[in-house]
Amino acid sequence: MGRKRACDACHKRKIQCEPAHPSCDWCKHHDLECTFDREIRPRKRGVSKKPSSTRLNNRPTPHAPEETLTHKLQPLEALLMDPLTAPAPLSSSTNTFSPCRDPEGLPPPSPVSGSRPCFGKLHFAGYHLGEISSYNGVPHFSTTGREWIRSRAGQAPVFPAVWDDDEVDRGAPQLGKEDVLPPIKEPPSLPDRAVTDRYLAFFGTSHFRLVFPVLDTVLFEETIDTAYGLGSPGPHELLVAKTCVFAFLCMVTLFVGSESPVVPPIEGDVMAAKAQHLLPAALRRDFTLTSLQTMIMLTMYQLFAGRVQSSLICLSLACRIMFMLGAHTIANPWSSSSPASRAPKLLRKLFWLTYNFDKELSLRTGQPPCIPDEHCDLSLPPNYALTQYLDRYMQVDHDDETMIPSLPGDLRLTLIKSKTCQLLYSAEALRKTDAELLRNIRELDDELEKWRLSVPLKHRPALSISRHVGVNKALSEAHDSVRTIVINFEYHYLVATIHRATGRCRAWGAHGEVVPGEEMKGVSSSLALSVEASRSTLLYLRSVLPVLMAPEVFCMMLFYPMSAVLNIFCSVLLNPLEPQAEADVALLDSAPEMIRNMRIKQVAKNEMLQLKLVEEFITELSRLSRCAIVEAARRHGVMDIDGGG
Numbered sequence: 052m053g054r055k056r057a058c059d060a061c062h063k064r065k066i067q068c069e070p071a072h073p074s075c076d077w078c079k080h081h082d083l084e085c086t087f088d089r090e091i092r093p094r095k096r097g098v099s100k101k102p103s104s105t106r107l108n109n110r111p112t113p114h115a116p117e118e119t120l121t122h123k124l125q126p127l128e129a130l131l132m133d134p135l136t137a138p139a140p141l142s143s144s145t146n147t148f149s150p151c152r153d154p155e156g157l158p159p160p161s162p163v164s165g166s167r168p169c170f171g172k173l174h175f176a177g178y179h180l181g182e183i184s185s186y187n188g189v190p191h192f193s194t195t196g197r198e199w200i201r202s203r204a205g206q207a208p209v210f211p212a213v214w215d216d217d218e219v220d221r222g223a224p225q226l227g228k229e230d231v232l233p234p235i236k237e238p239p240s241l242p243d244r245a246v247t248d249r250y251l252a253f254f255g256t257s258h259f260r261l262v263f264p265v266l267d268t269v270l271f272e273e274t275i276d277t278a279y280g281l282g283s284p285g286p287h288e289l290l291v292a293k294t295c296v297f298a299f300l301c302m303v304t305l306f307v308g309s310e311s312p313v314v315p316p317i318e319g320d321v322m323a324a325k326a327q328h329l330l331p332a333a334l335r336r337d338f339t340l341t342s343l344q345t346m347i348m349l350t351m352y353q354l355f356a357g358r359v360q361s362s363l364i365c366l367s368l369a370c371r372i373m374f375m376l377g378a379h380t381i382a383n384p385w386s387s388s389s390p391a392s393r394a395p396k397l398l399r400k401l402f403w404l405t406y407n408f409d410k411e412l413s414l415r416t417g418q419p420p421c422i423p424d425e426h427c428d429l430s431l432p433p434n435y436a437l438t439q440y441l442d443r444y445m446q447v448d449h450d451d452e453t454m455i456p457s458l459p460g461d462l463r464l465t466l467i468k469s470k471t472c473q474l475l476y477s478a479e480a481l482r483k484t485d486a487e488l489l490r491n492i493r494e495l496d497d498e499l500e501k502w503r504l505s506v507p508l509k510h511r512p513a514l515s516i517s518r519h520v521g522v523n524k525a526l527s528e529a530h531d532s533v534r535t536i537v538i539n540f541e542y543h544y545l546v547a548t549i550h551r552a553t554g555r556c557r558a559w560g561a562h563g564e565v566v567p568g569e570e571m572k573g574v575s576s577s578l579a580l581s582v583e584a585s586r587s588t589l590l591y592l593r594s595v596l597p598v599l600m601a602p603e604v605f606c607m608m609l610f611y612p613m614s615a616v617l618n619i620f621c622s623v624l625l626n627p628l629e630p631q632a633e634a635d636v637a638l639l640d641s642a643p644e645m646i647r648n649m650r651i652k653q654v655a656k657n658e659m660l661q662l663k664l665v666e667e668f669i670t671e672l673s674r675l676s677r678c679a680i681v682e683a684a685r686r687h688g689v690m691d692i693d694g695g696g
Contacts, residue, residue: 175625232324265348271299338376411468459537467502
């Protein structure tokens with residue numbers, strides 16, 4: 052019996068064709084009829100492909116980091132510089148959206164009914180591997196994703212029980228579940244006024260007020276007066292002010308050590324619970340600057356405490372209030388020095404803070420952003436780039452709170468994040484051809500490199516991190532180092548995220564290889580850049596651990612190494628005989644200890660569960676990576692290899 056012939060559509064996409072009448076599965080899914088009109092070229096006989104006999108102990112020495120990156124980028128540059136290589140657009144009657152197929156040509160799984168709390172989809176080298184749990188940031192591999200892992204490693208994965216097998220379809224979270232705030236049984240009462248004043252004094256003199264400019268101390272003193280009943284406020288005004296003070300107190304506990312002599316101890320969760328207890332009545336009418344501050348501070352507290360879902364709800368409310376107050380269209384309030392400009396300046400700071408959280412969470416979770424760029428004035432404050440990398444201590448000692456804010460990260464980088472979401476990860480982006488996707492990747496990569504070169508050398512991220520890099524002497528000042536470290540993490544994560552989008556390209560074959568063709572040379576090169584950036588994330592983390600003192604944002608920082616670990620793991624499984632594979636596994640081995648060392652203050656119960664889950668998950672990835680190398684060596688006849696099952 053002759054070999055079955057694939058239809059034109061499946062042949063073009065290099066996917067498995069399941070014959071049926073009148074259309075195969077793929078064509079039926081896209082409302083098309085199968086055609087067989089392509090020219091059949093005779094096969095050359097007598098030519099067979101033999102598996103590589105490269106031995107694992109005789110691998111070539113890797114190039115220097117920047118030389119390697121330049122070499123890998125050349126095919127992508129050549130592709131995008133030549134418009135003639137772009138494939139012709141599909142007919143307007145054809146649906147150009149084609150979901151990435153799962154391993155071994157299986158169709159993508161149907162959406163699970165119910166409310167499973169998952170975030171962005173995981174794609175790598177054409178494979179749809181699963182989703183990311185919104186409770187703990189740990190990937191939840193799909194059935195076909197697990198099957199791909201088993202096929203590469205030769206063993207079934209044994210991941211920690213993030214989801215109970217009997218409850219998966221209903222989405223019931225187990226280990227690392229997002230904890231809840233304590234119940235409030237009595238009318239919430241504020242702490243003594245002296246306690247609140249001490250917390251305000253602490254925040255007003257710390258470097259955190261520069262990075263998170265959620266309030267103006269002069270204006271906030273008036274809010275505190277109102278919350279404690281000074282000036283005979285009305286019932287609703289009193290309620291709004293009290294809610295805001297509770298939100299402020301819970302937020303500041305994030306930045307205070309567990310045994311700080313500066314302020315008396317209060318429980319952040321209790322303060323947050325009291326704020327949320329009053330919130331429905333406080334938001335019933337008359338949205339004000341105080342309402343916006345309340346929602347942003349609650350967003351920060353929930354996010355930094357690891358409650359991502361709760362933070363997203365708070366953030367969406369903050370965005371709506373911000374729109375109602377017109378903060379998204381205020382043009383350069385810093386041009387005025389009058390006392391009346393304090394409120395507009397604070398509003399504009401709150402806009403940028405909200406914008407930053409919105410784009411960051413959108414890129415991390417795969418959920419659409421709340422703030423549409425086209426409806427906002429995105430002009431940066433005057434001389435923004437010149438003021439962002441000044442001595443942090445000079446700025447802290449400065450009494451003028453109306454100055455241009457620092458904010459977390461760099462706003463120019465946040466604008467690139469927003470473009471990345473729109474161009475590469477939106478619903479519209481899923482319908483782009485491979486050539487369009489690669490062109491957008493190159494444009495974003497160019498813009499990101501221009502930003503990198505604009506950063507002063509002391510703070511500038513390196514293109515790639517050496518495995519033997521030491522701590523940068525410029526990071527000796529703790530307050531300065533946190534900002535620089537965050538910017539470096541964001542840069543490498545953004546490089547990885549931009550280039551990882553090639554994992555959705557249709558150029559990937561059925562077994563993770565790039566289908567031959569001049570127009571698709573840049574696909575594998577772009578994915579290699581993504582993996583290199585993930586290596587740099589872990590290597591950079593290892594180099595800065597001695598000066599990384601940011602326990603208050605541990606849950607936010609944890610995302611960077613976790614994302615890098617997953618990317619490196621997928622790379623090892625895809626190319627287990629590559630020269631970098633063994634070094635990558637060693638890097639995975641070191642990740643749990645590095646993550647443990649990121650947390651230097653007393654660990655809360657939910658954070659302890661998070662750390663346990665992360666350590667078990669990464670340990671299993673390391674084991675599977677080793678198995679994949681051994682299995683690939685066995686299949687290719689490479690016997691002199693160290694490894695374990």
